[in-house]
Amino acid sequence: MAEQSVLTKPAIQVEDLDLYYGDHQALYNIALEVEENSVTALIGPSGCGKSTFLRTLNRMNDLIPGVKIDGKIRLYGEDIYDRKVDVEMLRKQVGMVFQTPNPFPKSIYDNIAYGPRIHGIRSKKQLDEIVERSLRQAALWDEVKDRLKDRATGLSGGQQQRLCIARALAVEPEIVLMDEPTSALDPISTSKIEELLGELKEKYTIVIVTHNMQQAARVSDKTAFFLNGELVEYGETDTLFSNPSNSKTEDYITGRFG
Numbered sequence: 001m002a003e004q005s006v007l008t009k010p011a012i013q014v015e016d017l018d019l020y021y022g023d024h025q026a027l028y029n030i031a032l033e034v035e036e037n038s039v040t041a042l043i044g045p046s047g048c049g050k051s052t053f054l055r056t057l058n059r060m061n062d063l064i065p066g067v068k069i070d071g072k073i074r075l076y077g078e079d080i081y082d083r084k085v086d087v088e089m090l091r092k093q094v095g096m097v098f099q100t101p102n103p104f105p106k107s108i109y110d111n112i113a114y115g116p117r118i119h120g121i122r123s124k125k126q127l128d129e130i131v132e133r134s135l136r137q138a139a140l141w142d143e144v145k146d147r148l149k150d151r152a153t154g155l156s157g158g159q160q161q162r163l164c165i166a167r168a169l170a171v172e173p174e175i176v177l178m179d180e181p182t183s184a185l186d187p188i189s190t191s192k193i194e195e196l197l198g199e200l201k202e203k204y205t206i207v208i209v210t211h212n213m214q215q216a217a218r219v220s221d222k223t224a225f226f227l228n229g230e231l232v233e234y235g236e237t238d239t240l241f242s243n244p245s246n247s248k249t250e251d252y253i254t255g256r257f258g
């Protein structure tokens, strides 16, 4: 029995989550569980709260003045809003990749080594290993291995985004949050990243916001449909797209609004 409970343990559990920006309530009573080693897509029309919800998972909203949060978010059973939580350590466990690739104005190598160095790793051998492993995991190694000292900002947009994924992986997170990671990229770079997600979920748990429903259908195991700050429907991606249980989900996925 003990073994079974370990196997079924969710990576993230959200209960009764409300979020306010000042007087404006942006999330209403959200509850969901994210399974380990899966890809979960958050979909819904602009302004429905997808990014806001994503940012609650590594407390990025803490940086916005006037934000108030009620409810519980547990990461492997631990309440991430508990006062004892070290937010820097939380963000190491729960990494993030943003919409626009944002490499530091440093070399490719130094972009990847940045996080591990902050966390105290000094050995060149160890950093070399981390840089190679992370770039391989992000399917970028072969393209950049001969120019690790070049500036990261000289890479193409798609390469920069894979570099940002590698940078997130370098500190060995458990969860990777991605906020529309391909919306600024061309179709070839987009499909490279979509392919990568399938590989990454073997080791990491991924939550991705996407405007693109085809992308959600292609890459995710589970999909959460948000509307006006509410979670309307959450379930297996195949079921949600082929046989939604809520008429609002059906209207959205068939393009009747959004």
Ligand SMILES: Nc1ncnc2c1ncn2[C@@H]1O[C@H](COP(=O)(O)OP(=O)(O)OP(=O)(O)O)[C@@H](O)[C@H]1O
Pocket (backbone or CB within 6 Å): 021, 024, 026, 044, 045, 046, 047, 048, 049, 050, 051, 052, 053, 064, 211
């Ligand atoms: N920093 C902020 N301060 C105040 N209100 C905010 C802030 N960020 C988002 N909001 C509001 O919260 C609501 C949800 O926004 P959010 O960006 O989470 O939606 P979204 O679904 O991610 O939208 P999009 O797809 O356009 O990025 C919106 O009404 C938005 O105006």
